[in-house]
Amino acid sequence: MTNFKAVGSRLLQLALVLWAVVTILFLMFRLMPGNPMAAYIDPTFTLEQQQQLMAQFGLDKPLWQQYLIYLGNLLQGELGQSFRYREPVGERIWTLLPNTLVLTFSSLIIAYAFGILAGAYLAWRRGSFIEQAAIPAVLTTRAMPEFWLGMVLLAIFSFSLGWFPAGGTRAPGAEYSGFLDLYTSRDFLSHLILPAATLAIYSQGLPLLLMRSNMLDVMKEDFVTMARIKGLSNWTVVVRHAARNALLPVMTSFAIAVGYQLQGNVVVESVFSWPGLGRELVNAVAASDYPLAQGAFLMIALVVILMNLLADLLYAVLDPRVSHA
Amino acid sequence: MTEPLLSVRDLRVSYQVGRSFVHAVDGASFDIPKGSITGLVGESGCGKTTVARALTRVIADNAAITGGEILFEGRDLAKLPEREMNALRWRDIAFVPQSAMNSLDPVYTVEYQLGEVLRRRGGMDRRQARKRSEELFEMVGIDANRLNDYPHQFSGGMRQRVAIALALALNPKLIIADEPVTALDVIVQRQILDQLKELQVRLGLSVILVTHDISVVAYICDRTVVMYAGKVAESGTMQAALTAPSHPYTMGLRNAFPDLQGAASGVLTPIEGAPPNLANPPAGCRFKPRCPFALDVCGSEPPVVDVAPDHPVLCHRARESAALRIEAAKTETWMARA
Numbered sequence: 001m002t003n004f005k006a007v008g009s010r011l012l013q014l015a016l017v018l019w020a021v022v023t024i025l026f027l028m029f030r031l032m033p034g035n036p037m038a039a040y041i042d043p044t045f046t047l048e049q050q051q052q053l054m055a056q057f058g059l060d061k062p063l064w065q066q067y068l069i070y071l072g073n074l075l076q077g078e079l080g081q082s083f084r085y086r087e088p089v090g091e092r093i094w095t096l097l098p099n100t101l102v103l104t105f106s107s108l109i110i111a112y113a114f115g116i117l118a119g120a121y122l123a124w125r126r127g128s129f130i131e132q133a134a135i136p137a138v139l140t141t142r143a144m145p146e147f148w149l150g151m152v153l154l155a156i157f158s159f160s161l162g163w164f165p166a167g168g169t170r171a172p173g174a175e176y177s178g179f180l181d182l183y184t185s186r187d188f189l190s191h192l193i194l195p196a197a198t199l200a201i202y203s204q205g206l207p208l209l210l211m212r213s214n215m216l217d218v219m220k221e222d223f224v225t226m227a228r229i230k231g232l233s234n235w236t237v238v239v240r241h242a243a244r245n246a247l248l249p250v251m252t253s254f255a256i257a258v259g260y261q262l263q264g265n266v267v268v269e270s271v272f273s274w275p276g277l278g279r280e281l282v283n284a285v286a287a288s289d290y291p292l293a294q295g296a297f298l299m300i301a302l303v304v305i306l307m308n309l310l311a312d313l314l315y316a317v318l319d320p321r322v323s324h325a
Numbered sequence: 326m327t328e329p330l331l332s333v334r335d336l337r338v339s340y341q342v343g344r345s346f347v348h349a350v351d352g353a354s355f356d357i358p359k360g361s362i363t364g365l366v367g368e369s370g371c372g373k374t375t376v377a378r379a380l381t382r383v384i385a386d387n388a389a390i391t392g393g394e395i396l397f398e399g400r401d402l403a404k405l406p407e408r409e410m411n412a413l414r415w416r417d418i419a420f421v422p423q424s425a426m427n428s429l430d431p432v433y434t435v436e437y438q439l440g441e442v443l444r445r446r447g448g449m450d451r452r453q454a455r456k457r458s459e460e461l462f463e464m465v466g467i468d469a470n471r472l473n474d475y476p477h478q479f480s481g482g483m484r485q486r487v488a489i490a491l492a493l494a495l496n497p498k499l500i501i502a503d504e505p506v507t508a509l510d511v512i513v514q515r516q517i518l519d520q521l522k523e524l525q526v527r528l529g530l531s532v533i534l535v536t537h538d539i540s541v542v543a544y545i546c547d548r549t550v551v552m553y554a555g556k557v558a559e560s561g562t563m564q565a566a567l568t569a570p571s572h573p574y575t576m577g578l579r580n581a582f583p584d585l586q587g588a589a590s591g592v593l594t595p596i597e598g599a600p601p602n603l604a605n606p607p608a609g610c611r612f613k614p615r616c617p618f619a620l621d622v623c624g625s626e627p628p629v630v631d632v633a634p635d636h637p638v639l640c641h642r643a644r645e646s647a648a649l650r651i652e653a654a655k656t657e658t659w660m661a662r663a
Contacts, residue, residue: 229415229420231414
């Protein structure tokens with residue numbers, strides 16, 4: 001099977017990309033201005049005490065040694081100690097990542113489900129009043145900054161109408177036994193709606209416009225005309241042939257959208273005080289908390305890289321021309 | 326001629342381009358008898374493909390059938406409600422497209438695409454559809470174990486065979502083949518044409534073969550309909566068209582293609598000039614500007630003259646055709662015009 005070989009070479013590429021990301025992350029934070037220890041080392045400390053602290057975090061060693069230690073630790077799944085929280089970065093990320101993933105995927109799945117259906121519909125109804133009204137509306141949602149949209153939704157649905165809570169993931173004092181318990185609770189879902197809606201409204205334009213333009217192209221294809229000449233029902237022609245083919249590039253865009261979304265999360269999580277990786281990342285960078293920022297960046301990069309792999313594999317399943325070449 | 330399977334009467338199809346209308350088919354009439362292959366021939370833009378598509382009533386968004394009748398087994402397809410027309414598509418009238426690559430859906434196997442027609446349109450169950458698909462593949466000479474392949478895994482000629490198998494799926498009464506071999510090399514062309522002819526005879530099908538290549542028509546057709554600028558110039562049996570072409574355009578076409586029936590002069594003589602703009606066609610005979618035999622009278626609308634039974638010709642000088650044929654055989658006749 002050539003498929004195994006293809007997957008193998010993709011995994012190798014993935015490892016290389018990951019290594020590059022790790023290296024860039026390492027260097028990036030060392031090149032940033034400012035001494036990371038400034039926040040934790042009191043100027044009244046003696047030089048000896050300061051150096052002792054530096055040594056404790058390994059910051060007295062030459063850069064290449066720090067890099068090797070960092071790589072070695074990463075291979076063991078060790079992300080280091082957060083300067084600020086004085087606790088392992090891995091644990092910190094592990095509690096935040098699920099929040100981010102739930103927010104990202106729930107909003108993206110809504111955005112894509114809506115965008116694909118609406119895009120196909122608008123292509124089918126080309127030239128109608130609905131289409132002419134919908135396209136500018138969609139472009140408007142693409143043009144709105146996420147933080148602004150988030151604040152508008154907060155102002156309307158939280159502050160004015162009071163339908164949804166303004167931030168966080170749970171009501172004050174509420175305790176849950178685990179992730180599943182939390183994520184299926186009414187409390188959590190009501191917290192999720194506004195940030196997820198913000199991201200979904202912002203994201204649905206891409207799949208919608210992509211799907212629409214693909215559909216318009218595919219509808220002109222001979223096989224769609226032939227499907228009509230075969231006397232197949234409108235539904236079969238539009239859904240089974242036109243939409244099925246138009247869907248291919250949209251699925252690839254999903255992976256890219258995950259990357260954009262994680263980027264968007266940084267903003268939206270801050271607006272909605274969502275305890276996710278994005279907000280933590282902003283805080284960590286502001287506080288020069290190298291290990292935590294590095295870990296957060298790494299996690300985000302890892303998700304993007306894995307999604308790209310998934311998109312490639314999915315494409316091979318969806319398009320026989322890729323897998324049966 | 327017995328009662329024809331299909332009778333097209335004064336068919337008109339127009340395309341809207343901007344604010345103007347292009348009358349791509351402007352009063353075409355011809356008959357398709359049962360159990361024959363009819364070649365619908367003419368140069369690019371003469372309206373032959375538009376006629377072919379109008380018969381299925383799946384035409385471009387900016388096109389409309391603006392007049393005439395398409396009588397198929399006593400029903401006028403031009404006026405049939407869409408629901409009834411759709412019931413008749415593929416079951417009675419099937420279509421073989423020019424580019425089989427683009428006309429097969431790339432994401433489904435060939436078996437799925439055959440099965441789709443057999444099950445959704447033919448009411449078969451999965452097992453019956455599989456059996457029929459194998460039968461169809463055998464008919465067109467493809468191994469049944471290739472049913473699970475995707476369109477891109479077939480060669481051009483094989484794909485065309487698949488397209489023919491698809492057309493045969495529901496035992497239609499009429500198959501319209503729109504330039505079915507144009508995209509193929511001559512050897513494969515010949516194989517496909519032989520196959521089409523063999524199936525047509527064996528199954529007693531009626532076929533309309535749309536082509537610009539009069540040698541293809543001469544090779545397998547029983548009858549021919551010659552179109553020029555949206556109108557039918559001449560129609561009749563193949564024998565009549567080859568031995569007694571009576572429209573100057575048909576005479577010119579005969580000179581412009583290598584003669585497959587032998588007795589070639591050895592020189593190919595093109596018809597100079599180009600067809601008229603159909604958005605604003607000239608008055609009178611549309612071939613007049615290119616015709617070496619044009620007279621003043623040709624500035625008025627030409628009559629349909631039956632030069633022989635079952636051999637109508639759209640020409641003022643159709644009655645003189647025997648004399649014109651002798652002139653038309655000479656290269657100088659056509660050069661003088663240029």
